[in-house]
Amino acid sequence: MKDILHQNKEFAGIDYTNQAISGREFDGCTFKNCDFSNTDLSNNSFLECLFEHCNLSNIKLNGAKLQDVTFSHCKIMGVDFSGCHDFLLSVEFTNCSLDYAFFGRKNFKKTKFTGCSIKEANFTDTDLTEAKFADCDLLRTVFQNTNLEKADFYSAYNYTLDPEVNRIKKAKFSTQGALGLLAKYDISIKQ
Structure with a gap:
């Protein structure tokens, strides 16, 4: 991976653990079964890339550009997305483990989270307008000063x-899930 620009390449089964990779551009690349755990991917650009069955736990993304990047069946635990470059930031997560991730102070409008474990993650000061959390486990995840307008929490x-410290206008909740909006009141509701 010594080249600066990588276009339409596939990287499969490679162990990048504990390495520092920076100053690279990946355009239309696919990463399959790669281990990036504890890797510093700061200051790289990923455009229209796909990560499948990769371990990206504890990666560093300071100054990284993620544009139209899809993560499928990936382990992305403990990752701090707040350092990512803001310009055209767009990602999608399918069947990923995003436990302990930090998404704070970023624009994740229309981001799709499908079948993901997002336990004890943090979305403080995040814009999640029209985001979709389909069949996602959000146990002990923090939403604080978060824009959740038109976000979809149906499944x-x-x-x-807390509706008092988050913007939830026109957000979508199931009847059962809406009980999570009342948790701070420590009340008992019989069904």
Whole structure:
């Protein structure tokens, strides 16, 4: 991976653990079964890339550009997305483990989270307008000063969020899930 620009390449089964890779551009690349755990991917550009069955736990993304990047069946635990470059930031997560991730102070409008474990993650000061959490476990995830307008929580579960400190206008909740909006009141509701 010594080249600066990588276009339409596939990287499969490679162990990048504990390495520092920076100053690279990846355009239309696919990463399959790669281990990036504890790797510093700061200051790289990923455009229309796909990560499948990769371990990206504890990666560093300071100054990284993620544009139209899809993560499928990946382990992305403990990752701090707040250092990512803001310009055209767009990602999608399918069947990923995003436990302990930090998404704070970023624009994740229309981001799709499908079948993901997002336990004890943090979305403080995040814009999640029109985001979709389909069949996602949000146990002990923090939503604080978060814009959740038009966000879809219909099939999400185990979430609690305070409507008084988050913007939830026109957000979508199931009847069962809406109980997570009342958690702070420590009340008992019989069904």
